[in-house]
Each structure stands twice: as C-alpha cells, then as structure tokens.
Amino acid sequence: MNAKLAALMANRRARQIAAVAVFAAVASIPLFGSHFTAFIFTLGVVYGLAAMSLSMLTGWVGQASLGHAAFAGAGAFATAKLQTHGWPFLAIMPVVVGAALLFSLVVGIPALRIRGLQLAVATLAFGYTAERGVFEQMGGGYSNDTVLHRPHAFGVDFLNDKNYYLLCLAIAVVLTALAANLRHRTMGRGMMAVRESETVFSHVGGNVASYKLAGFCISAVYAAIAGVLLGGLIANINKDLFNVQFGFYILAVAIVGGMGSLIGPYIAGIAFAWYPQLFAGVTALQYWTYMIGGLGMVLFVLLLPGGLVAIPKRVAELVHLLKLRMAKAAPDDEADDGEEVEIDLRGTILATPSANGASPATTIRSRAETSLIDADTGTSRRMRERQQLGSGNGGGPLLEVEGVSIAFGGTVALTDVSFTVQRGEVHGLVGPNGAGKSTLFNCVTGIYRPQEGNIFFKGTNLIGLPSYRRARLGIARTFQNINVLPNLTVLENLMVAEQAHWSGNLLRDALGLDAHHLQEKVERAAEANLDFLGLGHLTNTIAGDLSHGTLKLVELARALTSEPEILLLDEPAAGLSMQESERLGEVLRQLRDELHLTVLIVEHDMALVMGNCNRVTVLDYGRVIASGEPDDVRNNPDVIAAYLGTTHEEVLA
C-alpha cells in the first residue's frame, strides 16, 4: 500500500515536472520566432486571461456573463485617459481595479439577487451600453482613436513585442496562480458549493449572494486587467475593440478551453488568436472566416463537451470503453473491475465504522477531541456550552416554536403550531404525509417565512434571519430529498461546513496568508465524522457516484461538521433497511449521549422514533395534536384516530 502511494506521488511529481517543462517550451516559442509570432502569442495570452475570468465565473459560481468586454474596455479606456493626464502606468492599475470592482457591483448587486440567467442578460445590456454610450464618447470611432501606451518600467523597453509578451505572460501566470490558490481555499470551495447547490450552501452558514458577487467582482477585475494588456498590445483603442461581439468571443474562448479550467482558456486563446491567420492574404476566403469559425464552434461544442482540457478525460473514457469491449471478448480479465463495486457496497451504513477497527465509542471520542474546540477562534463556545449542560432532559428550552402559521395560496400548511425542543433531547416530529413536518423544518431553517408566529433559538427570534445566519447560530439540517454537491468529493462536501465558522478575509485567503488552522481543524473534524459514520474509506470519492443510503449519511456527516447545537433530520431512515435504521438509532443515541447534541427528527419509521426519542410531537393537517413522551403519545386516542389507527400494530411492535 505504501509503495503504491509512493509510486503515485512520484508519478504526480513527474507529471508536474512534465507540465512545467511543456509550459516553458510552449511559452518560449515566441522568443525564438518573429515579432509577429510574439504578437500572436501575446494576443492569445490576453484572450486567455479574459476567457479565464469567465471560466472562473461560470465554472466556480455557476454564473454567465455576456458583457465582460465592457470590463476589459473600462480598464483600457481608463488607462488611456489617465495616461493623457500624465499618470504613470503603475499608479493607474489600482484605479483600473477599483473601476472594475465598482462596475461589477453596479451590475452584480441587482442581477445576482435573483436565481437564473439574469446576470447574463444584465451584463449583455451593460456591454451594449458601455460600447454605444461610454466608449463611444471616450474613444470615438475610427477617426479619433485613443492611444494606450505600454508601461516603461524596470528599464525594460516594452515597445519591443517580445518584451511585452513576457510582461503579459508574467502577469497572466501570477493572476492564474492566485486563482488556482483561491480555488483550494475556503473562498474557492465556497464558490464551487454555490454552483452545486445554493440551498446546501446557505444551510451550512454560507452567504450565497456575497459569494456570487465576490466571484463576479474577481472575474471583472481579471477582465479589466486583460483589457489593459490588450489595449497596450493594439495601442490604438476604440469602441469596436471592446464591443458586444468581443464579449461573445471571449465566452467562446472560455467554452472551447473548458469552463472552470485555468489552463484551457490559454490554449484556446492562442488557437483563437492564430485562427484568422489561416485566412490571411487570401482575399477570396476573407468572408469564410466567420462562417468556418462559427461552424467550428458549433461542432466543437457538440463533439467535445468540457472543452480542450477535457480531451484527456474523453480519451480515457474511450480507452476504457474499448477495454470493456475487449474484456467482454475475454471474460477472465474482469477481476480488476470488481473492486469498484465492492467500494460502493462498503459505503452503506452497515459497514464497520473505521478501517482500524475502532469501536464507535472510540471514534466518537477522537472526533470530539479533533473537533473545533479552539480558544482563539471562539468556535468552541457551542461545544463547551453543550458539554457543560450535559445530556438528558431538562437542559432548558433550545428551540421554541410559538404559534407558527403558514399558508400557500389558499392551502393552509401549518396552523398555530407550538412546541419546545429541550436542550440535549432527541425530539421526534411525526405525522401523516402532508401534515406539515417538512414545512416546519423549512420555517426553522429559513427557506419559508411563516405569516404568523415566532421561532426562538437560544432565545433569539429567527424570523427574518437568512438561512446562513441561522446556520451560523448552530442549526444544521439534512434534507428529505438528498441535497449533496454531486461533482465534489465527499470530503469537499463536508468541508463546505467550514462556512459555519469562517469569517475570513478574501484577500488574505487568496494570497494564502490566512492561518490554516481552521481549515485543518475542519478537515480533521470532517474526517472524524466520516469515520464515525463508517464512511472513512470514501473521503475522496465523488459524491455523485454514491448510493442513496450512503448519501444520506454524507449529509448527516456534513451537518455534524458544521458543529451545530441542534440537528434537524428530515426522514433520515427513508429508504434504509431494517438493520440500517437500527444502526441509525444507535447513531442518534450517540449523538445525544456522547456529543450532547439536540436532535429534532422527522421520521415515519415508528420503531426508530418511539425507541429513541425523549419526546414526540405529532402534527396532523398542520396542527399539533399531541406532544409528550413516546408512551403517552402512542396511547393518545387522538393520535391513534388521526394517524396511527391503521398502523397500530406497528406502533406497539
């Protein structure tokens, strides 16, 4: 195993070295070529940088912009104008960044409050207005071009195209490295979580709107810098250089390169910069450039999903397919494929908790030790409070639901619902389908806002607070319909829960200056939670590949990783087998007795509810019809009549 790992690491190292060598070789081509080659490569790098800004926006936060040309243009025109007033290049750059931030806030704040393609349309309108209004007034048509002068710095003559190429390359490399760095940090992980599921993100304490806006602002700044570099390359800038079509063009570069990729856009950028040269000098073919380019784009999108960077993956898929074909021909070779199936089976709840044979109790203890107890960050407060208060009943009210009513149109979902969850108890919420149980959960976590009533958590009224604020107060939940981030690994899914604790600084995070201790602690807590739930071996598996039952546990592990005080479980046993739900009951008791967690559970599995809950509240048609200890509730005539009548035997069992 160790040898295998070492080989893997060596392999990775070798690949990194190879990648750097290839990069150096390709990047140095223009230095040995003509000035024109340098020009084309610079153009490619600049296109690549602009496209990378879109690649980040779409690949990370899942938003699309059709007006990034306007940000590029804003950067270029601002630079040119300030240069005429004698500003030195380096002094202008902060202004460019500031302008891009300002514009992106103006566009982003209204557009990003709503889900959907609003940003795409708003940016398109912004691009149109910038081109026809602002740039036209600033730089006019062909007759009075504005000139953007390349910088004079460090005694280097950047009028030399090769030197300018190196400058652009260096800037692009630095910006790309910053972006790559960001991706593996809280900020980047948060952005990707927003792309995958806004609901999940807000329920672990992430502020969706601000993450989307941050992604858009960063992207706009990158585009503005690309615009300055493009302006310096072309020198004479006018509105047509940064028109709406240019915005479309860089979107196409980004798609061809591969959305979400940081390297792909550069490859595509150089290809796009080179493409018109194929037709250069052949006047008859001049008009075919558009059409062939357009057809090429359509074909590319049709035939190569994921863009250029996905080619190795596509090839690997193809090879795999061929291998499968061959394997069918020779059935003896199938031993290798068996492993994958086995992994999936081991992911179920029945699996032994951890690989090293530790009992649930020891893993839970190690979990408690590695959890986020940290005097410096203050994140320990919740945990300590919980431990001081101890387990069992009588810890005082934690969650108080008071007179909550809500109606959807004419349908009344909840009427005057009141009940209290005591600190340290496992509280069951039962009732027939449509009784309003999930609606109540949604009121508690902030998806719905009740028309009447209040919900108090630790004495704070939750009404009006957004979901992420409630999560940060210490409320975590799982969903009835599984809600994981399918394209991320299991560990990454859990790491998103760091949002509940993170109050970091974007700039420090991007530069890698932020202390790693929180991230490491969350990671350790996440791993301990996975071990605790018997998922330790699935840490790096892509969540989307796992089975239903396993994903329910991944959700539970994620909720635990946000270190909540109360855990809301929405039908955790649905779809689990009898043994699996017995094991779930054991987990519930451990959560209460050893982690001192308060749990509110919605469940139809009566054996699980009656066997593990301290108290039970019964909802029927949106009203509370009974509340009390399991024995009292099960003998309550109203409950038997309204809900349990037909399944009486099941309750007594």
Place this chain on the structure above:
Amino acid sequence: MDLKLLFQTILSGLISGSIYGVLGLGFVVTYKATRVLNLAHGGMAMFLAFVALSFLHRHMNYGLAMILTALVAIAMGIATDWLIMRPLRHRPPLDAAVASLGLLLTLQGLAVIIFGAQEKVFPAAVPLRFISVAGFNFSYPQLLGFGCVLVAAVLIGVLFKWTRAGTAIRAYVENPDSARGLGVSPLYVSTIAWSMAALLAALAGVMLAPLTLLDSLRMPLYSVKALVAALLGGLNSLSGALLGGLLLGVTEAYFQGYVHVRDSVNYLPFGLVVVALLFQGFQGSRKMARAA
C-alpha cells in the same frame, strides 16, 4: 409640449417597440420551452430578412415571398433544433448558448458570402402614405406593422391556450418530468418551439429591415434589445416580452425626441434592466413571503 409631436413620438416608439417585442417573444419561446439562451435570435432575423429580400429581388409577389420566407424559417428552426439543440439537451445550459453563438457567426458569414457585404435597402410592403384620424397621422407601414404584430400575438396566444401542442408545451414547461410521464415528448416540444421562434425571427426581420438598412453585422445586435424586452417581462412570460418590447420602444423614442443628451438612448437598455431587476427582486421577495 406639442401634443401632436408627443403622439408621433409615442407612435414611432410603439412601432419599434412592437418589433423588439416580437424579437423578445421569439427569444422567450425557446427559453421557456428548452431553457436555451438563444444568442443567434437576432442573427436568424437578419438571415431570414436577407432570404425574403432575395425572393423580392426575383420580382416575386410580396405575399408569396413572405410565405416562402416563413417556410424557410420553419426549416431553419427545425434544422437548428435537430442538428444543434437536441444533441445538447443534457448538457450545461451554457453549452447551448455558445453553440447558438457559433450559429450566429455562421449565419453572419453565410449572409456575407451569399448576399454580399454591403448594406441593402429593403422595400416596404406598402407605400408610405398617411391617413389622418382626428388630426393624427398614421402611415400605412405603421398600420400594417401593428396588424402583423397583433395577428402574431393572437395566434401565439391561441396556439398556447387552446391547441394540443400548446397545452403540451405549457405542461412541459411547468413540470418536464410529469409531462414526459403523461406522454409529452420533449423532442416534440423543442421542435415546435424552435420553429415558432424562427418564424417570429422572420417576422421581426422583415419588419425591421425596411426601417433600417439590412446589414449582416448590425442587425444581430437587436438580440440585445430582444433580451432586454424579455427581461423586462420577467424572462418567462410571452405577454411580458411583448409589453417589455413596447416599453423599451416608447422610452427609446421619448429619449430620442426629448432628452438632448448625446447617446443617452444607448444608456437605456442597461438602465431599464437595472430597474427591472430591482423591481423583480422586490416582487420576488414579496412573492416568496406570500408563498412561504
């Protein structure tokens, strides 16, 4: 303020606005039914206007030329759907948007190759004569334009509300999975939607072409106005897109006639979008509060 001048301004605004509305309508039809942001919509209008022009240049009767153009439009819609959009059905929505971008470039290139790079004059369907009602002048082309938009809007309304195809599309838009379960084919829905969008593009193209010069590079930019019209109507509403187009047209005309700030009219699309988004946001949160 001169009342007659104001009236003429509003009228001309309504004319261009109804064209934006028709363009927006075509955009919303495909967006609603297939979730594709069709950036080629203005390009389709441009290309189909060129097609109509080439029929007219063959000294064809105007009506016949329009019918043939409509057939070409339907063929174009079906081809777009079958060759490009269907294979991309299960891919991220942006892929289809970029494919439509490729289609836009292809159409622009084709138009230049087939019809030449020069701007073309597009003849009006009816001569520029005026009739006067209570002192207000209406021109024949204006009246015909309004008539066409009205007929198109009513036809689409009828199609969506009262035909089987319309019901199928509405059901599919509401809930694709259950509509599929009830036997609505998503392929059928998308073919209908794309042919309808192409027809609307053709209508907008031949209405727009006589007012401006027909130009392969400039006309596709009307996509921007179509999208703004659609967004003003909430991106998802057919009548909303039409009304959004009228609003955009009238505001534009007002700015051109009465606001003497250079290029002020070009700031309108974005200004209106911001206002619409803020308003939508408020509406959205109110709706959320009501629904919740």
